[in-house]
Amino acid sequence: MSKNRTTLKDIALELGTTITTVSKALKNYPDISKETKKAVIKMAKKMNYEPDMRAVALKKGKSNIIGVIIPEVVHFFFSNVLEGIIKNAEEKGYKIIITTSHNISKQEKKHVRFLFNKKVDGIIVSLANETKSVKHFDILKEYDIPIVMFDKVSDTFQCNKVNIDDKSSAYKATEHLIKKGCKKIAHIRGPKHPLNSIARFEGYRSALEDNDIALNPNMVMECKDVTLKEGYDFTLELLNSDDKPDGIFAVTDQIGVGAIQAAQSLGIKIPEELKIIGFSDSQVAQIIRPSLTTIHQPNYEIGETAIRMLIEEIELREAHGDSDIDFRQIILDTYLIEREST
């Protein structure tokens, strides 16, 4: 049916120009040259281009709804970010449609489609662990729907982003273990793809290197789902090997809590025989005994910043049409909280 409908993108590809240029040319923007306009209009006619009525509707009515795509809701980090998003959105008269990818790329794609069809004013997303290509977000670009990425972001996609400096935070965590006297530091890391789990690994590696400690690949364990149980099991494996670690940098507090429980099950003393540091500063880190040293992450502020940037972009586009936006990446500060586990 509408499978072969010509899009702005098709015209842009055909002419070797950008979607923005084609869009502006068709709307008779003054910053596009007469020749370009002529070429675009000619090509549009040739390709039987018709403006998408959904897009026209999109432009006319504002929905005051913002879509959020996150891996999961029952998660210390995401629920706190979500609170920051919802509270600040509601204050500005926006509501949130929340969708969860469960770290499955296909789900994420479906959600983008649904939110697009629902005419959301913008989208905030933390990518699924599985997601490599972010092509499914292109349709939002095509229709000038703003996107803000946080936490698990794409380095190739042009949009506003909010994050912490995962690499330097991980460096700080690893360096803390070194300063406390650890020589054999294991890292229970996140999955292979997400940029933030790669960055935390890089921070770990770089702290070891700067302190002339050789990285032992047997001491790097890679989680799949980043659950407490994985933290427990990997720690048992590490502690039962011939070459035991004297320090563990856990990629999240859940992993850190699992590590503490595993060490305790073997009668290993924390912090005397084994020092453990987590990442995120969740409530369990405070409550477990020994309490868990961790990196404090400003979760609520991440949500607050993401929604603020998104609403700014929505309102900028409303006021000035699809003008070019200077995308920014905001990096929020973290700090180390020393507790009993180190």
Add this chain to the structure above:
Amino acid sequence: MSKNRTTLKDIALELGTTITTVSKALKNYPDISKETKKAVIKMAKKMNYEPDMRAVALKKGKSNIIGVIIPEVVHFFFSNVLEGIIKNAEEKGYKIIITTSHNISKQEKKHVRFLFNKKVDGIIVSLANETKSVKHFDILKEYDIPIVMFDKVSDTFQCNKVNIDDKSSAYKATEHLIKKGCKKIAHIRGPKHPLNSIARFEGYRSALEDNDIALNPNMVMECKDVTLKEGYDFTLELLNSDDKPDGIFAVTDQIGVGAIQAAQSLGIKIPEELKIIGFSDSQVAQIIRPSLTTIHQPNYEIGETAIRMLIEEIELREAHGDSDIDFRQIILDTYLIEREST
């Protein structure tokens, strides 16, 4: 402008009948008598009734969006219920707009309005602690938009409800302390209004009564926001009084964790000198030492059941118009998990 528009409710009030009857009469339903139809049509004319175009639009198009109103997102109970709602909604092709009341009635009212205007297919709600009157939900009834209430429900509002048996669960918790030898049992209870905090108090009172233990009003503390800090402070107050409790029934695990920390700060031994039981079975209850005995609540299942009932009602109404629905209250089971704190 449209302030004086006649509604179905106005006609119903004028005739001393129900909105459903008026609605059915105007739609010429066969189960309404001729005389009633005549009377309704006459009154509608007299009052210059015109069908609301929004309502007509509502009937025509399905939004596939469901509104959720809960007090907060960063909360063990609500985030788990939400996960149950979202996952099951997404499987059936619905998305969720999530709004938070922060336990403020006025916010709740605003959200109902917004969701109504957004033409949601249905609403799931846990009432704000503050909410006494539920009149702001009447507009949904008027337009046949299904509602499911869970956790903090209204006993006067006719709709489907999902809950646990708070009273018998609290009875179980208090009885457990009695069986373990406690004679002076304090209760750190929830706020005054929510039915579930009243029911938990009733369960506590009734267990004491059945075991010939007099209720000591000085041993009942009433939380405002149900935070860990309130649990901590009330426990200090109780333990510093002349008449110390030997058991505490905490209305939630957060309160229970605060109670454990307060007792520990005074060097009081748990469970030897003081036994503590919580309610909800959150992760902190497992992780704190001594681990916290608690009532397991099927949070995810509450969300799952709520969305299932809602979608059933939406689809029933789609198939049969605004036919009468037999509203049900589903009560899900809880059980006691004994841990170190008792």
